[in-house]
Amino acid sequence: MASGIPIEITGLTKQFGAVTAVDDLTFTVEPGKVTGFLGPNGAGKTTTLRVLLGLVRPTRGTATFGGTPYASLTRPFESVGAALEATFHPGRTARNHLRVYATAAGLPRSRVQEVLDQVGISEFADRRVAGYSLGMRQRLSLATTLLGDPGVLVLDEPINGLDPEGIKWIRGFLRSLADEGRTVLVSSHLLSEVQQSVDEVVIISKGRLVKAGTLSSLELDAEAQTIIDSPDRRALAAALDAARIPYTEGRNGLIAAEPDPAVVGHAAFVAGVEVSSLHRLKSGLEESFLALVNGEAE
Numbered sequence: 001m002a003s004g005i006p007i008e009i010t011g012l013t014k015q016f017g018a019v020t021a022v023d024d025l026t027f028t029v030e031p032g033k034v035t036g037f038l039g040p041n042g043a044g045k046t047t048t049l050r051v052l053l054g055l056v057r058p059t060r061g062t063a064t065f066g067g068t069p070y071a072s073l074t075r076p077f078e079s080v081g082a083a084l085e086a087t088f089h090p091g092r093t094a095r096n097h098l099r100v101y102a103t104a105a106g107l108p109r110s111r112v113q114e115v116l117d118q119v120g121i122s123e124f125a126d127r128r129v130a131g132y133s134l135g136m137r138q139r140l141s142l143a144t145t146l147l148g149d150p151g152v153l154v155l156d157e158p159i160n161g162l163d164p165e166g167i168k169w170i171r172g173f174l175r176s177l178a179d180e181g182r183t184v185l186v187s188s189h190l191l192s193e194v195q196q197s198v199d200e201v202v203i204i205s206k207g208r209l210v211k212a213g214t215l216s217s218l219e220l221d222a223e224a225q226t227i228i229d230s231p232d233r234r235a236l237a238a239a240l241d242a243a244r245i246p247y248t249e250g251r252n253g254l255i256a257a258e259p260d261p262a263v264v265g266h267a268a269f270v271a272g273v274e275v276s277s278l279h280r281l282k283s284g285l286e287e288s289f290l291a292l293v294n295g296e297a298e
């Protein structure tokens with residue numbers, strides 16, 4: 001296996017006429033981790049990946065693998081495995097498809113069976129791709145990227161359209177690739193889709209970076225609130241007012257803008273108000289993600 005090298009995007013801008021698809025984007029993707037490249041449809045993910053893979057020329061900035069642009073990699077197939085908009089000849093079998101690629105890349109034929117086994121489609125390898133389910137095509141596409149045993153994997157929406165079993169499988173698979181020290185970049189327009197697979201997130205919206213960091217840092221961003229209720233809501237509201245804790249009235253109680261339930265409970269206690277329920281209300285990661293991308297889109 002080639003060693004994992006970081007993906008470095010620096011000041012990357014791509015304009016298509018009047019449309020700025022990518023706007024001064026800077027981030028790094030480290031080896032040994034799975035990084036989710038996230039953003040709503042049209043955010044500029046595919047354009048960024050296309051520039052990274054030398055398919056589109058940037059207007060400004062650079063996108064490299066440890067400082068080397070894709071086009072200058074000496075053995076690209078063995079350094080970087082990429083699956084963007086995979087197309088397969090429908091009349092060809094998976095084995096044939098992989099053989100064509102292996103031959104073109106000067107890789108040993110033995111790799112074909114190895115990658116078929118790796119992605120678990122050996123038993124369908126001699127069937128025509130036309131009869132493949134979306135999940136099988138995704139696996140074949142992944143097998144193609146793995147032919148050169150690359151240290152870097154760039155996968156565009158690899159989870160899209162998979163059934164639950166396929167999703168479970170790919171999560172474990174991406175993890176094992178990163179654990180081997182590879183750099184794994186996975187794009188998705190849904191955080192929930194990759195949430196259980198990624199360590200790091202790079203979130204873009206309208207071509208611009210809105211967040212790069214660990215998944216747990218995104219969890220911390222999710223604004224926590226406390227929901228509290230009482231048989232006497234008016235008295236409870238007065239207690240929160242007295243403690244200067246802002247709140248809004250929800251269906252199941254008062255939603256206080258305070259992450260610590262103990263603080264809210266104490267406010268009720270000192271005012272002598274009976275509490276019937278008290279718990280932390282954490283907005284989900286997806287909400288936090290949507291707030292980030294929508295906030296930026298305003």
Ligand SMILES: Nc1ncnc2c1ncn2[C@@H]1O[C@H](COP(=O)(O)OP(=O)(O)OP(=O)(O)O)[C@@H](O)[C@H]1O
Pocket residue numbers: 016019020021039040041042043044045046047048189
């Ligand atoms: N070749 C092109 N010519 C003109 N505009 C383009 C071209 N490619 C992309 N765009 C525009 O650039 C913007 C970003 O598109 P891009 O495909 O990179 O987004 P994305 O985040 O990958 O979205 P999706 O998940 O829908 O593919 C969009 O407004 C798109 O219409």
